Amino acid sequence: MHIAILDDDPAMREQAHQALADPWRQQNLSLKISTFSQVSEFTAAAMRDTFDLAILDWELPDGSGLNVLRWLRSYLDTPPPIIMLTVRTGEQDVVAALASGADDFVNKPFRPRELAARAMVAMRRGKNGGRERDAENNLTLGNIRFDTQRQCIYRDDHPVKLTYQEYRLAFLLFTHIGKPLARSYLYDYVWGRDERFSSRTLDVHIYRLRQKLGLTPDHGWRVNAIYGYGYRLQEALESEA
Template sequence: MRVAILDDETAELQRLEQTLQSMDESQRAPWLTHCFCRGEEMLRRLKRERYDLLILDWQVPDISGLQILKWSREHLEDSPPVIMITSRDSEQDVVRALNAGADDYICKPFRPHELRARILAVMRRRGGVRPAEAERSQFGDLLFDDAELCVSRAGQPVTLTEREYRIARYLFNNLGRPLSREYFYERFWPHEEVHSSRPLDTHIYRLRNKLGLSPEHGWQLLTIYGYGYRLERVGDEQAH
């Protein structure tokens, strides 16, 4: 679970980060927090990185949390849930934030147990609204089955490890978006597992071959030097 937190008060950022890191998510990956004290810095990262949850303070000196919220709803195809945490507690402000797309609104000073409960409630609501058919997704001749963690290509099953499947799924969920190596390692490698760029590069190489991620099949998996990878759909005129 990758969470981006925006707050210009260092003490508040630390308190939020500690609250998030104390959450028990034993069945999934750990809670990974990314803290920002300036809205402009967070906006730059949102354009390049994918997060599962945004926690935003409204009043930040440069780009406010409300502006970040509006930008995420307008520009991110798979916009993450957003919780506003702010000292602005008037009914008018609450309504304004909710109308802009906030999933919840918490007034400062926040209570850690309440925050944890609200976060889990927001994530459950977001997970519950997805239709059952979303467990199976078609991309060209590739069919992903999230329930079985398997993929078929042109009707033929492709043998993938669980990690390969999850990496491939996220590449296709983020078509056209650059994804950093840091992102993949945070998502798919245990913390205790020592890593370099090599294991990820090996997985990417295998996926290119197994899934046919090449221009003749309608896909291009690009290596972004010094950063990571981006999967793109090639125009129909190049695909067979």
């Protein structure tokens, strides 16, 4: 998970960072939090990285959080869930934020556990589309089925032999269908933040998944390389088959 916090108040950034980091740390889950104090820093990062959630202050020294929200919705094909964090409490402001595409609205000073809970709900809601889970916690997408407990994959009900890294990469792609994923985001999830590999490492793993899982238009899938950014898995159109 990768969360971005845009707020010009250092104390508020630290409080938000702590509020979000604690629940993940207690559950031994991996979480990366990037903080920004200026709109220009945030937008530059959003153009090269993938965020699972963006938390935006309304009043910023070089712009408005509301305008950043609108920019995310217009610039990115699949923007992350967005929470507005602000001292504004007027009904008109709440309506303006929600109408512009905000997923939630949290007032300052915020309660840490409430912010963390709202963040989890927003991210969960953003990842629910197009997936089916059965009672045994299997994840099925088209002809691909994930057994998330055993960490194995079935293609057309036949088991596919994958390495640990290949499974994690496939899981990330399939749980973000249609969403562009930055190389840095893929590296962090599959290999961990402390490991660094050449660009070729990721390309080779993508190639292997194409072969093993049939991620080609004739099998209903398409993996696109996005120049200077990363990869995106999409369902192929019937005309492409």
